[in-house]
Amino acid sequence: MTFLDQLDPDALMRLQQTLLAEHSALKARGLRLNIARGKPSREQLDLSNAMLSILRADDCVTAAGDDARNYGGDHQGVFELRELFSPLLGAPPEQIVAGGNSSLSMMHDVITWALLKGIPGSTEPWSRLRDLTFICPAPGYELHHKICEEFGIHLLPVPVTPDGPDMDIVEMLTADQNVKGMWCVPTYANPTGEIYSQDVVARLAAMKTGASDFRLFWDDAYVVHHLGDKPHSTTKILDACLRAGNPDRPFVFSSTSKITFAGAGVGFLAASAANVAWYVDRVRRRGPGPDKLNQLRHVRFLKDADGLRRHMEAHRAILAPKFATLLQAFEHRLKDRGVAQWSCPEGGYFISIETRAGAARRTVALAQEAGVTLTTAGSTWPHGNDPKDSNIRIAPSFASIEDVEVAAEVIALSILLAAIEVLGKKAFCPA
């Protein structure tokens, strides 16, 4: 195989003809596949079906003696569930809040309340700042960006390295007192898949910040979502920040959305005692607190750390072959062609592809023409604006393995075709 760049114009055109014929044949199949969203498959959801009816009427009382069907109990969530997730979140149960069915909405809580009230360490509500700014490693997670965009918070993208965000740049940016927050997905990042190194975590914990109330929004969504034989883990940020003398810096988030039921899981927040007290005090004024029955369901179903580990093994058995299928197809069709680089994640829900500059949007369009819906190009960047138009996020979890196999062919083909188009334009444009 040769780099596309090294082909002469005739060879390139002949290759394009062959690929277009292949693309037409795929179009003719009338496929309708969707690998746009990190959504568990039916088979994965089935793993948790026992949870649907696990609560008996005489078994709805928490360890603290609260009837989970009623008002009352702890606004911080059912203690034994917090205990179960304590090692994963790197915090004692007292520093964990178990919430409703969404950790994203807990991130949204922290940001709206910080805007309206300020957080521990604030001298004024964040909404008073004209140039309130967050750092976001990019490519990153669309819904992180959207919360900021919704409330007019500026987003500063920083490059992603195999060890996490480029810390030289991060340290430079956080010196600005308008920079109040930073998004992080430290374990199997969305979408780029990297695991933050010990050094990166230590630097994030210790770096000087211009704002006294700067916060890391540490979204450890994939903390137990391993794909490889060896489970990876990130240095626990709460410990690292405590050691560095910045105990209030991190808000850690996670959830069971991709452990039990994606629409009916439990979200978690872990933080310093001061941050948790601040958060729970707000929750208390908002109503009766989280759905304790659903939290008890999770306790009864997952049981303990070992139960959780075995459950995640079953997820892995379903997910890992889908990732392997895609990676094999990419290896087979795209290796040494000089058209794309892709991540080989050892956990999480995504494969991230870097196409040639200017080819991502076209690749997604070509895949769509052939019946395969991918995540909208650009959506991994703030405001949906990928400056190089090169990033594509692949989410193979929902589709069947047969569909993933077909989708992999379509994607690879679309990447090749888009790359040739980009090369062609270059050839025909005056330099």
Added chain:
Amino acid sequence: MTFLDQLDPDALMRLQQTLLAEHSALKARGLRLNIARGKPSREQLDLSNAMLSILRADDCVTAAGDDARNYGGDHQGVFELRELFSPLLGAPPEQIVAGGNSSLSMMHDVITWALLKGIPGSTEPWSRLRDLTFICPAPGYELHHKICEEFGIHLLPVPVTPDGPDMDIVEMLTADQNVKGMWCVPTYANPTGEIYSQDVVARLAAMKTGASDFRLFWDDAYVVHHLGDKPHSTTKILDACLRAGNPDRPFVFSSTSKITFAGAGVGFLAASAANVAWYVDRVRRRGPGPDKLNQLRHVRFLKDADGLRRHMEAHRAILAPKFATLLQAFEHRLKDRGVAQWSCPEGGYFISIETRAGAARRTVALAQEAGVTLTTAGSTWPHGNDPKDSNIRIAPSFASIEDVEVAAEVIALSILLAAIEVLGKKAFCPA
């Protein structure tokens, strides 16, 4: 029986001695009763136990074809549940949002988003106003007040009449452009029990407001919570506002917290198409939307309007005798004594007592001494400050009927004793 005021000092003192002896005897019993909170009893919760295990793995798909276990589906909530509650909320399903386990948190959403973004009709975010103000009929619901207090929103109490808030005053206050909202519990108000009359609803719908984005926060929490033989209903506010040319004025809220499980119900919001679109657009940026499994549980369990009606009849059979017990005791011990007036609610969760001015706090303290915890005096008023120190809220739902009977005696006795103390102070103070 005679009015206390007409007793001569000696007779009053003799009565006080008798009552104090009775109070001492009650104290000696070491009671520990709590009738502070509108919390369903275990017996009421048991009515919904079938809901715990009603979902089967092969029955988790909504009418729209969405797997309720997964992400996806409608951020507005499961359609068939909205359909079921449509007649009660007075809105078509398209204008209803079914949410999480708390309608109060949906009120909180509307207020925080109005503060940060403004709502349809706003010229700027509400947080820009220095003197942002809400109207609250008082006595009213503590948690309504707390949301406003949390965000520095001024509260203007208006008197409650048997037909609802005093509309002459309300109409005067809403002329001020800083007045952006008004709390209303239109059916069996918390705690005063009145049902807003047709005329009051029409005036609320039609009144001129200084703010173009004024909103009624219409908390119809007790819409199906009848205690009497005849179910009452309030004129539907969305219709009334539409007729009056103010379609965007109301946000209607309700929930199943006191229908199914208090901690694991479903909250509702109903409003104009513009308001609902605004709300759902925000929800969409916050995460995966409500727990669809819990919404489906409600559909499968309540089934239809008739199922809901029968279910509420069963609640009534448990609740009504507790209210009757209290009212009988008050009638027996307090009638024609000139010490208190009380509501005789035909629905809802509360009895509201007006003691003599200055006697509420002391009454609650005396009851506490005898082992009966009542709602903190003053808590029905903004900032916990009852200007006359006269209102007490009684919530008999949680206690057993035997306990309610004892509590009724303690409360009546405490009211009498506190009234005598107030009279005594008057007698000894120079005018």
